[in-house]
Every structure is written in C-alpha cells, then in structure tokens.
Amino acid sequence: MAITDLGPASRVLNFGNGIRVGNEIWFATRQILPTRVAAYDLTERRITKTALIPGVPGLWGIDAVGTDLFVSSYSPGLLFKVDTVSLEVTQVLDLAQEVGWSVKASPDGKVFVGTYPSARLWEYDPATGRATDHGRMDPDDTYVRDLVATDTTVYCGIGSRAGLVAYDRATGTRTDILPDALRSRTFGAVCHLAGDHLVVGISPTAEILVVDTRDHSSHQILKTPNDSFVVGITSRGDEIFYTTRPSGSLYRFTIGDTAPTLVGVPVAEASNVRIGFLDDGRLWAVQGAGGIIYDLATRSTEALDMSSPELAPTPERPMSLCHAGDRIVVGGTLGVQVVSTEPTPAFDTYRVPFGGEAKDMDTWQGVTHMGVYTLARYLTLPVGARTATEVARVDAAQEQTRPTSLVVDRRRGLVLMATEPDYGRWEGALNIFDGQRFRSWRGILPDQTVQSLCPDPHGVFLGGSIINGYGTTPTTTRAKLGYFDYRTERLAWLVEPTTGGVIVDLKLIGRVLVGVTRDGELFGLDPRTREVLWRVDVGAVGGKLAVIDERVFGTDGTRLWTVRAGRREPSPTVLADGLNQSWFGAPEVVTDGVRTLFTTRGTNLIRVDLT
Structure with missing residues (x-):
C-alpha cells in the first residue's frame, strides 16, 4: 500500500461577517484556518491590516466600540477584542457556549453577545472588563440569532422557533413581542434599528417586520417575493435597505410602505451578510467570498481587491468527497474544489463557486450530481466544467x-x-x-x-x-x-438494527446490507429477513463508506480501516493511522472501484493505492 499526499483538499476565502470602522471595512473569516480579521482601506483600496484570532475555527459576530473590534467565535464560543490600531488581540470572555452568534454594541458602549445552544445574552463592559450573563432569552429555544441594543432595551431575534424578545436592561424583564402572524417561522434572523423603529428579517420566508419601539403593539409586516432569507439590513433616515438569499437581491422601502421595491441584484446568489453606507452614498457589503461596493445611482458593482499575502485562499475543512474519473470533487464553503487524482497532477486544481455547500455527491455518466444546502437544492456539474447548474429544489x-x-x-x-x-x-x-x-x-x-x-x-x-x-x-x-x-x-x-442514533451510510454488498452509525458501529443485515447478522466497532466515529468488491473501507477521523463484508462477523484491519482528519461533518472515503482510495490527512487530500 502506498499513500500519496495530493495537497489541500479545498482552499477558499470565506467571511462570516464584517463592520465598517472609520475608513476601513473589517472582515471576519470563518471555516478556514488560521482565523483572521482583515481591514480593507477605502482610500488605498486594498487590504492593509490583518490580525490572527487564535484557537477558534471561525467568527460569527462582529461590532465596534470606538477603534476596538469585538468578535465572537464558535467551537468554542469566545469573545475577543481587537485593537484596530495596534492589532493587539485579547480574549475577554468565555461564553461557556458552543457559538457566539451575534455581537452588537449599545449606544453607551456596552457589548452584547447572543449565543447558541442556550439562547443566552451576555453583556461585556469594555471600560471595566466586567461580564454579565443575563440568562436565557427563551427557556425553550436555542438561538439568539441576532440582536440590537438601545440605551434601555436589547432586542433579541430568537430561533429555531421564531421569537423576538425585548429585554429591559434595567429590570431584566423579558417580553416576547413577535406578532402571532409570524409564530410559525423559524428565526428572527437579522435585527436593525432605524430611529424609533426596529426592523427584523424573518426566516425562512424573507419577511420584514417593522416594530415601533415606542409601542411594541404597533407593527407592520412586508413580504419579499420569491426569496427565503433576509441576511443584511441598513438604513438612512426612514429609508430601509435589505439583502436576501438565495437570489442575492437588494430591496428598499420607507417606513410606512406596505411593500418593498427591488433595487437590483449586486451579485447573483451572493449572501450579503453585512451592509452599510459609505459617506458618498454608495453601499458596501461583506459577502461570503469577499466584499463589494454598490452604486445605487448606476446600479453598478465594484468587487473589492481582497488579495493579500496573509489573506490568500486557505485550506478549509472538507464537507464531502466524490470520485469523478480523473478528478476528486471536494465539497466546501460556497462551492466545490476539483483536484486531480494523479500524484503528478493532470491539471491545476480549480474551484467552481456557487451559493451553498455540497453536502453529498455522486458522479454518473460524466456528471457530478450534488445535494446542496441551503433550501435542499440539486445541482449538476459536468466533468471538466467550471460552472454548476441548479436543476431543481x-x-x-x-x-x-x-x-x-x-x-x-x-x-x-x-x-x-x-x-x-x-x-x-x-x-x-x-x-x-x-x-x-x-x-x-x-x-x-x-x-x-x-x-x-x-x-x-x-x-x-x-x-x-x-x-x-x-x-x-x-x-x-x-x-x-x-x-x-x-x-x-x-x-x-x-x-x-442498532442502538446508535444516526445511520451515517449504507452499502449493499451481495445479499448483505452494511451500515455504519455516527458512533462507530458497523453492522450487517440480511434485507430479506431483516435479521442483524453482526455488529463490530470500527472506531470512535462512523463516516461515509467506500466499497471495492466485498471489501468495505471507512475512517473514524484518525484511522483508515477495512473489513470483508459477508454473513459472518468481520474483523476490522487498520490500513493507516494518525490521519488527524479535520472534517466539517462526517469523515469520508471514496474509491475508483478498482484499487485506489481517496480520503484526507489533516485537511489535505490523500491517495491510497492498495496492493
């Protein structure tokens, strides 16, 4: 057996959020390592600063107090302060949660953080260093997906069963002010204050809720046609602008309007996760793949130059693999990476971008078929093509x-x-x-x-x-x-057939159906009698399986193993150890069906030639 390293499985530049601070737009990365924040200088028109955020795989929330950034991470959920002048980075708070979803500063300079999975609200005072856990904003739900704070109230968008909580900063009273008409939705997803009005994006219907903060019973709901998610909101006076996904559209309305007006589509299918106005009236946006400036007068889009030695496309954790002839298609963030199967590459690796994540794939008759998150979409990519096509959802x-x-x-x-x-x-x-x-x-x-x-x-x-x-x-x-x-x-x-809670994969080998659970139990079942023939432990984690003849191959994230599947209980054989794989999801092995396997070591793709 020979193992060949084929280099990074997937490389991407991916941003989860951003904020304007003076003459700079700061971008926060996610899903790529190392995690950074980076400043685009609006005068020099380039990236001029970067700062490393240690020990976390990515960032979700971001806001600023003066010239200091505050960013929240996931896995684990932490709060960091970044001095945008000195670039000093300090961890200021452990949220004791998996994710710090949202960060917003109040007018009096406090920093509020919403979390998952306990829907907690934290407050941090940069002046004193004091942190306060205000508890769960909804005892029965899991997300404070976004928030916005006034001098008296913190408004929290709740999910995964939509809610909107007004938290009184003085008394600690929580009041759910979401109208009954929106109770069946999943998220109060994006929150923005426009004067005396709270503007909230509702998922998964892309509705806009406008609430008068002086009288929470006074509200209106605007419907967005043919879209699912509101991802960014900003305003100038009573004029509200918001962006949607998956179309990538930009809409506007004035407080009191009954329907929004489509302004344009700055970048088709892009997720404009943070938007705002420049001093000259143009709109800036942080997107998953970079940044843009959009001219409302001319309807023209300028892509920001994000190139920088410290901000190049970086290896990411792969989500899925697919063998497609002379190439491996790797599912990742905002597209797929295509890598040659040969030790001496037959072509340079390249990326096929699209909005979403290919969670699983199969290749047949020269076409790679992809199941894409979100919105349960089905895309196809002909072998050798540089563009994927949505077929259905x-x-x-x-x-x-x-x-x-x-x-x-x-x-x-x-x-x-x-x-x-x-x-x-x-x-x-x-x-x-x-x-x-x-x-x-x-x-x-x-x-x-x-x-x-x-x-x-x-x-x-x-x-x-x-x-x-x-x-x-x-x-x-x-x-x-x-x-x-x-x-x-x-x-x-x-x-x-198993005590496990998740059956990650199934393969039919002759007259035996082989399955593996998320907790690493491999089982064989006779599909005619439904009798479980055997169960064996193949590691701490179960993943996607590959089959060559009667041999089944898998990985638990550390070891590559194989068994011969039949009616008798097999004995696993370890082919390789110490892989230290880093996946976003279940680990996976794919094969050419003859004598070669493909999986990962770290975030690199490896080829395993069997003897």
Whole structure:
C-alpha cells in the first residue's frame, strides 16, 4: 500500500461577517484556518491590516466600540477584542457556549453577545472588563440569532422557533413581542434599528417586520417575493435597505410602505451578510467570498481587491468527497474544489463557486450530481466544467433544507436525495428526482431525518437519524432502517438494527446490507429477513463508506480501516493511522472501484493505492 499526499483538499476565502470602522471595512473569516480579521482601506483600496484570532475555527459576530473590534467565535464560543490600531488581540470572555452568534454594541458602549445552544445574552463592559450573563432569552429555544441594543432595551431575534424578545436592561424583564402572524417561522434572523423603529428579517420566508419601539403593539409586516432569507439590513433616515438569499437581491422601502421595491441584484446568489453606507452614498457589503461596493445611482458593482499575502485562499475543512474519473470533487464553503487524482497532477486544481455547500455527491455518466444546502437544492456539474447548474429544489412546502445523502439510482436514472428538515421543524424526507421534478415523502421514517440512502433493484434502503431540524429535541432514541418500495411508493418494512442514533451510510454488498452509525458501529443485515447478522466497532466515529468488491473501507477521523463484508462477523484491519482528519461533518472515503482510495490527512487530500 502506498499513500500519496495530493495537497489541500479545498482552499477558499470565506467571511462570516464584517463592520465598517472609520475608513476601513473589517472582515471576519470563518471555516478556514488560521482565523483572521482583515481591514480593507477605502482610500488605498486594498487590504492593509490583518490580525490572527487564535484557537477558534471561525467568527460569527462582529461590532465596534470606538477603534476596538469585538468578535465572537464558535467551537468554542469566545469573545475577543481587537485593537484596530495596534492589532493587539485579547480574549475577554468565555461564553461557556458552543457559538457566539451575534455581537452588537449599545449606544453607551456596552457589548452584547447572543449565543447558541442556550439562547443566552451576555453583556461585556469594555471600560471595566466586567461580564454579565443575563440568562436565557427563551427557556425553550436555542438561538439568539441576532440582536440590537438601545440605551434601555436589547432586542433579541430568537430561533429555531421564531421569537423576538425585548429585554429591559434595567429590570431584566423579558417580553416576547413577535406578532402571532409570524409564530410559525423559524428565526428572527437579522435585527436593525432605524430611529424609533426596529426592523427584523424573518426566516425562512424573507419577511420584514417593522416594530415601533415606542409601542411594541404597533407593527407592520412586508413580504419579499420569491426569496427565503433576509441576511443584511441598513438604513438612512426612514429609508430601509435589505439583502436576501438565495437570489442575492437588494430591496428598499420607507417606513410606512406596505411593500418593498427591488433595487437590483449586486451579485447573483451572493449572501450579503453585512451592509452599510459609505459617506458618498454608495453601499458596501461583506459577502461570503469577499466584499463589494454598490452604486445605487448606476446600479453598478465594484468587487473589492481582497488579495493579500496573509489573506490568500486557505485550506478549509472538507464537507464531502466524490470520485469523478480523473478528478476528486471536494465539497466546501460556497462551492466545490476539483483536484486531480494523479500524484503528478493532470491539471491545476480549480474551484467552481456557487451559493451553498455540497453536502453529498455522486458522479454518473460524466456528471457530478450534488445535494446542496441551503433550501435542499440539486445541482449538476459536468466533468471538466467550471460552472454548476441548479436543476431543481425540493418544494418549500416540505420544509426541508439540508441534504444528508445523494445517490443516483443507475438502473432507473433517478436522483435520490435525503434531506433534514428546516430549523425547528420535524421529519426529514426522501426526495426522488425523475428528470422533471422532485417528489417528496416527508416523514417516511416517522419522527426522524432520512440520513442515508442505498438503492437496490426495486427500491431504496433508508437509514435514519433521531436528529430532526436544528433546535428540536429528539423524540426517538434509536435510528430506524426502512425499505421504500418503488412499486407501491410506500415503506415496505421498518426495523431498528442498532442502538446508535444516526445511520451515517449504507452499502449493499451481495445479499448483505452494511451500515455504519455516527458512533462507530458497523453492522450487517440480511434485507430479506431483516435479521442483524453482526455488529463490530470500527472506531470512535462512523463516516461515509467506500466499497471495492466485498471489501468495505471507512475512517473514524484518525484511522483508515477495512473489513470483508459477508454473513459472518468481520474483523476490522487498520490500513493507516494518525490521519488527524479535520472534517466539517462526517469523515469520508471514496474509491475508483478498482484499487485506489481517496480520503484526507489533516485537511489535505490523500491517495491510497492498495496492493
């Protein structure tokens, strides 16, 4: 066996947020290492400063007090102060949470942070260094997704079941002021103050809620056509501007209007996560891939030059892998990376950008088929092409968002895509694309997400997950395994083959169905009798499997292992150890189906030639 390092699996420049401080627009990175903040100088028209944020994989929240930035991280949730003059970085607060989602400063110079998964509100006083935990803003929910503060009140957008909490800074009283008409939504996602009015973006319907802060019962709701998420809001006087996703559109309205007006689409499908005005009236925006300046008068877009020795595209944690002939397609943030399979590359690696994340992929007849988050979209990428095409998306009425598995049924030419429901929603779906449209079977595995798929001549095996939409609490304890019969379009049988909560992958090898759970249990099942033939431990974590003949290959993030699958209990063999893989999601192995495997070591792609 020989292992060859093919270099970084995926490289990207990715920003999660940003803020203007004087003559600089500061950008905060996420999902790439090392994590940095960087300043674009509006006069010099280039990146002039960067500062390293240690020990975290990315940043979500950002705001400024004077010339100091305050940024919040995830995994773990921390709050850092960045002196934009000296570039000194100081950790000032451990939020004791997984994510610090949002950071906003109040007019009196305090810094407020909203968190996940306990929906807590923290306050930090830069003048004294004192930190105060104000507790959960909603005892039954998980996100303070965004917030905005006045001298008297902190307004918190709640999810994953939409809420809007007004927190009285003097008394500690919490009041949910979200109108009943919006109770069925998932998030109060973006908050902005425009004078005496609070403007809130609502997900997943891209509605705008305007609340009079002097009388919370006085409000109006504006509907945005043909979009799902409000991602950025700014204002000048009573004139409100906001951006949406997935279209990348910019809208405007004046307080009192009953409907927004489309201004334009600065960059199609871009996520403008933070927007604001320059002194000359042009609009600046921080996008996932960089920054722009948009001229409202001419409807023209200027891309900011983000090139810098310290801000080049950086290795990211891969999300998925797919073998596509002479290349590996690597799913990542805002697109896929395409890497040659050869030790001496047959072509230079390149990136195919699009809005979203390819969570799972399959290649058939020269086309890579991709299940893309968000909005449960299906995209295709012909081998060698530099542009991906959206073919279809699951009907919004099904409330699905995150593809968990995508497989092409080669016998029938069907694209099978499993999905997880939207935030705060229940029951995933089996979605079948027949060349014209998706048909969906939501709740086909009762009270569970469909996590994995494996077709056979007459139907498809479905592996379940007890995890539903983010922010929900599981109502089952063991992952279900079912068989969907194409002929009846119904579930033919349902069993619980494991004590694990998530069946990450399924492979049919002869007459044995092999599955692996998230906690590293590999099992074999006879699909005719539904008898569990064996269970073996293959490591701390289970991931996506690869098959060559009767051999199954997998990785637990550290070791590459293999077993020979049959009716008797197999004994795992470790092929390589010390891989120290860094994945955004489950680890994965793919194969050419003959004698070569591909997986990762660290964030690099490796080729494993079997003897």
